[in-house]
Amino acid sequence: MKESNLVFTWRMMLLAFFLPPLLILAIEVTLAGDFKGIDSGVSFTRFANATLTAYTLCSLFLLGNLFFYGESRNRPLAPLVGMVLATALGVLATVLFIGQGSMLLENNGSVRAQTIYNIVHMFVSSGAILMAVSVGVGVTFSAITSQKPRSNFVLEEE
Amino acid sequence: MDEMLQALLLFWIPVSMVPLGLWHSHSSTATVSTLRGRSLAFSGIILICLSPWTVPSSPSSAAGHLLGAIIGPCTMLIFGIYLISFSGNVPVGKLPRSDRKIGVLMAIVGFVWLAGMHWWILTPQLSLNVVNPYWYVFWPTFILLISCLASCSAVTLLMIGDQRKSESNTMFILSGLSFSLLLLGLYIDGPLVSGEEFRQHLWLAVADLAGIAVGSLLSILVFALVIYGYERNLAEPKSISPPTDSELKQVSKLIATHIGGEQE
Numbered sequence: 001m002k003e004s005n006l007v008f009t010w011r012m013m014l015l016a017f018f019l020p021p022l023l024i025l026a027i028e029v030t031l032a033g034d035f036k037g038i039d040s041g042v043s044f045t046r047f048a049n050a051t052l053t054a055y056t057l058c059s060l061f062l063l064g065n066l067f068f069y070g071e072s073r074n075r076p077l078a079p080l081v082g083m084v085l086a087t088a089l090g091v092l093a094t095v096l097f098i099g100q101g102s103m104l105l106e107n108n109g110s111v112r113a114q115t116i117y118n119i120v121h122m123f124v125s126s127g128a129i130l131m132a133v134s135v136g137v138g139v140t141f142s143a144i145t146s147q148k149p150r151s152n153f154v155l156e157e158e
Numbered sequence: 159m160d161e162m163l164q165a166l167l168l169f170w171i172p173v174s175m176v177p178l179g180l181w182h183s184h185s186s187t188a189t190v191s192t193l194r195g196r197s198l199a200f201s202g203i204i205l206i207c208l209s210p211w212t213v214p215s216s217p218s219s220a221a222g223h224l225l226g227a228i229i230g231p232c233t234m235l236i237f238g239i240y241l242i243s244f245s246g247n248v249p250v251g252k253l254p255r256s257d258r259k260i261g262v263l264m265a266i267v268g269f270v271w272l273a274g275m276h277w278w279i280l281t282p283q284l285s286l287n288v289v290n291p292y293w294y295v296f297w298p299t300f301i302l303l304i305s306c307l308a309s310c311s312a313v314t315l316l317m318i319g320d321q322r323k324s325e326s327n328t329m330f331i332l333s334g335l336s337f338s339l340l341l342l343g344l345y346i347d348g349p350l351v352s353g354e355e356f357r358q359h360l361w362l363a364v365a366d367l368a369g370i371a372v373g374s375l376l377s378i379l380v381f382a383l384v385i386y387g388y389e390r391n392l393a394e395p396k397s398i399s400p401p402t403d404s405e406l407k408q409v410s411k412l413i414a415t416h417i418g419g420e421q422e
Binding site: 008009012013016017018021023024028038039043044046047048049050051052053054055056058059062064069076078079082083086090116117121122123125126127128129131132134136137138140141142143144145146147148149 | 173181217218221224225232235236239240242243244246247248292295296297299300301302303304305306307308309310311312313314315317318322324325328329332333336337340341344357358360361362363364365366367368369370371372373374376377378380381384385387388391
């Protein structure tokens with residue numbers, strides 16, 4: 001017997017993804033009456049640092065990928081220069097914004113200390129993301145392979 | 159030795175050895191190169207794990223300390239899931255059915271071990287009662303993202319999959335389990351991590367994940383724009399003249415000789 005499937009929508013998938021943090025927020029507001037755990041200033045600083053670091057490191061990774069792209073295009077210089085500039089822009093923006101003062105400094109005394117902290121922090125966060133994705137995909141795969149084998153053919157009754 | 163130089167030699171160079179080794183092992187098909195790349199990455203991981211002892215003055219070595227603390231349970235968890243997956247109904251690389259029990263046991267022990275780092279005596283500590291600051295980054299990010307991904311996977315299985323209700327229920331259970339761990343973390347203090355600290359770091363993890371998503375998407379957008387700009391400015395490829403009558407005749411003759419089977 002065929003089960004009735006839900007209609008596929010991106011909104012539904014996005015809602016499913018954001019449901020746990022939204023539920024926690026709702027429970028927090030209901031029980032505590034306010035967002036007592038959220039310090040908007042600190043959260044913004046973290047968000048900005050994460051954005052700048054992720055942009056710079058991801059650009060650097062994509063710059064490495066351009067070498068493979070160049071293999072099939074007679075090694076052109078133009079995209080390489082473009083991506084080097086994009087990465088340099090990320091580095092400059094990071095140094096400039098952190099150097100503005102206490103806005104992006106998180107318990108660190110200098111631009112260099114904050115930059116190094118951002119990079120190490122990004123490694124730890126990326127490790128956590130990688131682990132969570134591995135567990136999520138792995139459990140989905142193991143749930144699928146744990147079922148009995150199915151036949152793709154429907155035998156016609158004689 | 160200067161502290162900066164010490165950190166460079168004993169922390170940052172090992173850190174760079176990991177991606178370099180992985181890149182080297184994947185970029186060549188030769189067995190020697192693959193082995194050399196893997197050895198380089200493995201040595202890098204070992205040196206990072208040793209950094210709390212080799213460069214204790216560097217604050218970054220706390221990340222090495224965390225890696226050393228979580229590498230055991232994480233390996234058990236991932237290897238357990240691998241054993242469960244490939245001892246099931248897979249067309250290739252099937253493992254013996256008995257591996258399933260070992261896999262379940264490994265996955266459970268790995269997960270309980272990680273949970274024990276929050277609610278039991280296993281919390282990674284730099285010194286007595288000083289929790290590793292990166293543990294506050296890893297644990298909320300990991301548990302929150304599992305809950306989100308499992309919930310998304312469960313709904314996707316229901317929407318796209320055909321008769322995948324039991325698999326979807328498994329994913330809902332995983333999402334619910336990690337969600338319960340999040341709630342327990344918020345309202346029940348661990349021996350070293352209080353609910354208030356966990357709450358602060360949970361919202362920082364949300365900000366962190368949002369920042370990583372925005373930054374990564376921006377860089378991918380810039381990368382796509384760079385490639386698009388380059389490809390658009392390329393000259394049109396030269397067109398060749400259409401085949402002549404004699405060429406067409408030769409082609410039809412060749413095709414005719416290769417079409418048709420043997421007559422019985």
